Amino acid sequence: MQVLVYGAGQLAQMMYLAGAPLGIEVWAVDVSDKTVVHPVSKKLSDMSLTQAIDAANVLTVEFEHVPEELLEEADRTGKLYPSVDAILVGADRVREKKLLTSLNIPNCPHKIVTHVDQLDECVELLGESLIIKASRDGYDGYGQWRLKSKSGLDDIKQQLAGLDLRAVPLVVEQCIAFDRELSIIGARNQDGDIRIYPLAQNCHHEGQLHVTIAPAPRMSDALQEKANKIFHDLANGLHYTGVLAVELFQVGNDLLVNEIAPRVHNSGHWTLHGADTDQFDNHLRAVLGLALGSTRPLGVSAMVNIIGCSSFSRDLLSLPGCHMHWYGKSVREKRKMGHINVLAESTLALGSTLEKLTQFLPMAHFPVLQSEAEKL
Structure with a gap:
C-alpha cells in the first residue's frame, strides 16, 4: 500500500514513521515546487508528481493550505481523503463558520x-x-x-x-471569556466508523500551542459527551474520512468550536506514546479502509512543543516516560523544531516529571511549562 501526502513537513514525517510497521509506503509532495520527496530525509524522488499520484492507493494532506489547483488535480483521481470540501473548510474561516452554522454547532x-x-x-x-x-x-x-x-x-x-x-x-x-482551551481529535473511516480520543487541554502563548495535557484534567463525563457529539456532527456532516481535530473553548459547562483542522494535529502528538493507537496510525488506517485502532489512553500525557531553539540538554531523556521527536529543521523564531512527550501514571506524577523537565531546557523558549506543571 502506498500513500502520497501533500505537504512535506513534520506531520508527513510522522505519518511515514507510523506507516512503516504496517507495511505502508508514504511519500510526500513539496507543494511549493510540486516535487516528490522522502518524508524524513527530504531526498528528491525519481518519481514525478503524476507518477506518484498514479502509484498511490490514497492521497491525503498534512495541512489545509495546499494550492487549490493541486487539490483539484488530486480530487479528480477519486483517491483524495479527506475530501476537497473538508480540506477547504479548514483553509477558509468563512466556509468554516457557514458549516458550523448549518450544523447548529455552537461557536463564537x-x-x-x-x-x-x-x-x-x-x-x-x-x-x-x-x-x-x-x-x-x-x-x-x-x-x-x-x-x-x-x-x-x-x-x-x-x-x-x-x-x-x-x-x-x-x-x-x-472575544469570549473562556475557562480554558481544549481540543477533541478522532478518526472516521469510509464506512462511518468513528474512534475519538479523550479531550486534551491546550495552553497557548502568543497564539501558538506550547503545552498539551491529555486526558484534560478536571474533566466531567458530560463535557466529554458534548465534545463527542460535536465531533460526530462534524465528521458525519462532512462525510469525513481521516483524522479530524476540533479546537474548543470551554465556557462553564458549555463548549464553543474555535477552529477545525482536517488533518492530524499538533495537540494530538501526545497519542504517539499516550494512546493505544496514535493519531498518525489511525489516519492511515482510516484513509486506506483499514480497521481503526483503539483510542484508549495509556496514562496521563503531556506534549511540550520545542519552539525556536535547538540548544538544550538531551539528558532530559533520562526522565521516566520522556520521549523526544525532532523534526530536522533549521532554527527560526516561532518555528516548531520538535516536541517532547511525557507519559505518567497519574496527574500528580506528570506534574512532578514536568517540573524536573524544566531543569534541562532554556526556559525563555518554554514560557508556560513551569506554570502548567505547577497546576497539575
Whole structure:
C-alpha cells in the first residue's frame, strides 16, 4: 500500500514513521515546487508528481493550505481523503463558520467583513473586545488582530486598509471569556466508523500551542459527551474520512468550536506514546479502509512543543516516560523544531516529571511549562 501526502513537513514525517510497521509506503509532495520527496530525509524522488499520484492507493494532506489547483488535480483521481470540501473548510474561516452554522454547532458570535467600514457595525453588534482574523492563510497567531476597546478602532482600520477584503474577507469574533482551551481529535473511516480520543487541554502563548495535557484534567463525563457529539456532527456532516481535530473553548459547562483542522494535529502528538493507537496510525488506517485502532489512553500525557531553539540538554531523556521527536529543521523564531512527550501514571506524577523537565531546557523558549506543571 502506498500513500502520497501533500505537504512535506513534520506531520508527513510522522505519518511515514507510523506507516512503516504496517507495511505502508508514504511519500510526500513539496507543494511549493510540486516535487516528490522522502518524508524524513527530504531526498528528491525519481518519481514525478503524476507518477506518484498514479502509484498511490490514497492521497491525503498534512495541512489545509495546499494550492487549490493541486487539490483539484488530486480530487479528480477519486483517491483524495479527506475530501476537497473538508480540506477547504479548514483553509477558509468563512466556509468554516457557514458549516458550523448549518450544523447548529455552537461557536463564537461573529460577523463576516468585506470592507473596513463594516468594523463599526461589528463593534455595535459584538462589543468593543474583538478578535479579527483573516479568513485564509492565518495560523499560529499570524493573520490576526485584536481590538480591546473602541478607541483602538481607527488604528485597526489603518492596519487593514491595504488588504483586499473582498478577495480575503475577515471573520470578526466576539472575544469570549473562556475557562480554558481544549481540543477533541478522532478518526472516521469510509464506512462511518468513528474512534475519538479523550479531550486534551491546550495552553497557548502568543497564539501558538506550547503545552498539551491529555486526558484534560478536571474533566466531567458530560463535557466529554458534548465534545463527542460535536465531533460526530462534524465528521458525519462532512462525510469525513481521516483524522479530524476540533479546537474548543470551554465556557462553564458549555463548549464553543474555535477552529477545525482536517488533518492530524499538533495537540494530538501526545497519542504517539499516550494512546493505544496514535493519531498518525489511525489516519492511515482510516484513509486506506483499514480497521481503526483503539483510542484508549495509556496514562496521563503531556506534549511540550520545542519552539525556536535547538540548544538544550538531551539528558532530559533520562526522565521516566520522556520521549523526544525532532523534526530536522533549521532554527527560526516561532518555528516548531520538535516536541517532547511525557507519559505518567497519574496527574500528580506528570506534574512532578514536568517540573524536573524544566531543569534541562532554556526556559525563555518554554514560557508556560513551569506554570502548567505547577497546576497539575
